[in-house]
Amino acid sequence: MGEAGIAAVVAAVVVAADVIEVRDVVLDRRLDALCADGWEIWQRFDDTFRSRHFHPFVPADYETARNLLSTLRVPGRRFLEWGSATGIITIMADMMGFDAYGIEIDGALVATAREVASRHRSAARFVVGSFLPAGYRFRTRDGDGRTGTIADGPSGYLELGRALEDFDVVFGYPWGGEEAVMLDVMQRYGRSDALLLLYGSDNSARIYRGGRETA
Numbered sequence: 001m002g003e004a005g006i007a008a009v010v011a012a013v014v015v016a017a018d019v020i021e022v023r024d025v026v027l028d029r030r031l032d033a034l035c036a037d038g039w040e041i042w043q044r045f046d047d048t049f050r051s052r053h054f055h056p057f058v059p060a061d062y063e064t065a066r067n068l069l070s071t072l073r074v075p076g077r078r079f080l081e082w083g084s085a086t087g088i089i090t091i092m093a094d095m096m097g098f099d100a101y102g103i104e105i106d107g108a109l110v111a112t113a114r115e116v117a118s119r120h121r122s123a124a125r126f127v128v129g130s131f132l133p134a135g136y137r138f139r140t141r142d143g144d145g146r147t148g149t150i151a152d153g154p155s156g157y158l159e160l161g162r163a164l165e166d167f168d169v170v171f172g173y174p175w176g177g178e179e180a181v182m183l184d185v186m187q188r189y190g191r192s193d194a195l196l197l198l199y200g201s202d203n204s205a206r207i208y209r210g211g212r213e214t215a
Contacts, residue, residue: 039062041112087102
């Protein structure tokens with residue numbers, strides 16, 4: 001390759017790098033706006049509803065989720081959020097290039113998530129239902145079948161048109177007693193190579209594959 005050819009290749013690489021940088025800047029701005037919107041929605045909800053009535057919805061820290069998902073970005077990866085609430089994390093995943101879905105038992109929260117998705121031009125899809133597959137039964141060694149879930153309802157997978165094994169990455173924010181159920185569901189119904197991300201109240205996230213926590 002002559003000098004002219006080498007110069008052309010270098011120029012093409014520089015242009016490609018500039019394009020990627022511009023895309024990242026645009027994505028960061030969209031994610032910043034989405035997170036700000038999410039915290040505003042939460043504050044209004046907390047002020048106008050949770051101040052008078054109990055409601056289990058408490059959001060994960062969006063920056064923690066954002067940083068975690070950014071390390072898992074692969075074009076075409078399918079993402080599912082269990083208990084997607086107002087949809088911020090699922091929409092975040094969609095913006096990052098995941099094929100993103102959310103299951104939420106509270107229909108009012110699903111309506112909010114769909115509004116937020118529309119406002120931010122996101123293709124993330126949300127359905128009302130339980131993250132538990134149809135027919136699932138949880139049993140501990142002592143026979144306790146309580147799942148720790150806040151509410152019961154029909155499984156959301158039928159409306160999604162996808163089974164749990166179709167997803168590459170699953171995100172959940174378990175309530176007390178619910179973590180064992182999420183791990184059990186993933187082991188029994190998820191793919192062995194899929195990732196389960198469990199967010200904790202200490203703003204940390206643990207990553208599991210095949211039922212085992214990764215390093």
